[in-house]
Amino acid sequence: MGAHVSGGPAFIIANLIELTKVDDRLRGLPPELRAATLETLDDIRGAAAVWDRSRKGNQAPEVVGIQDVAVTVDALESFLTTAQAADVLGVSERRVRQLADVGTLAGRKLGRQWQLDPESVQARRLAADISEGSEN
Known part of the structure; x- marks a missing residue:
C-alpha cells in the first residue's frame, strides 16, 4: 500500500524533511530501503515544488485548502x-x-x-x- 501526498501537505512535509535533515539520517539503512526512501522523498519534494509554483503564480492549489496548512503549522508549535x-x-x-x-x-x-x-x-x-x- 502506498501513500499519495500532494499540494500543501507535500509542501509542509518537504520543509520538515529539510528541517530534520532526514537525508543524512538514512545512511544507516539497508541499501534497498534507503534507495526506496530517497525516491519517495524526491517525489514529495517534486509535489511540493509544483504546489509552491502554483501558489506563487496565484493559481489555486489543487488539493489543499488554507485550513489544512493552518492546522499543520499549529501542530508544529x-x-x-x-x-x-x-x-x-x-x-x-x-x-x-x-x-x-x-x-x-x-x-x-x-x-x-x-x-x-x-x-x-x-x-x-x-x-x-x-x-x-x-x-x-
Missing part, C-alpha cells in the same frame, strides 16, 4: 523537552543535548533549555529501530 526526548529515544538527557547541539535533532534553544521538534525525535527513534532490526 508543540515541542518536546530533553527529558521527554530522552524517554522516547531511550538515552540520557545529556545525549539528547549532544544530538541537538550538533543538529542531529531539530529544535531550538531558549536560554539553557532545548525545545525539540517531535518529528525529529520520532525520525531518530525510527532510524534507530530500523538499524537495530537490520543487525538481527
Whole structure:
C-alpha cells in the first residue's frame, strides 16, 4: 500500500524533511530501503515544488485548502523537552543535548533549555529501530 501526498501537505512535509535533515539520517539503512526512501522523498519534494509554483503564480492549489496548512503549522508549535526526548529515544538527557547541539535533532534553544521538534525525535527513534532490526 502506498501513500499519495500532494499540494500543501507535500509542501509542509518537504520543509520538515529539510528541517530534520532526514537525508543524512538514512545512511544507516539497508541499501534497498534507503534507495526506496530517497525516491519517495524526491517525489514529495517534486509535489511540493509544483504546489509552491502554483501558489506563487496565484493559481489555486489543487488539493489543499488554507485550513489544512493552518492546522499543520499549529501542530508544529508543540515541542518536546530533553527529558521527554530522552524517554522516547531511550538515552540520557545529556545525549539528547549532544544530538541537538550538533543538529542531529531539530529544535531550538531558549536560554539553557532545548525545545525539540517531535518529528525529529520520532525520525531518530525510527532510524534507530530500523538499524537495530537490520543487525538481527
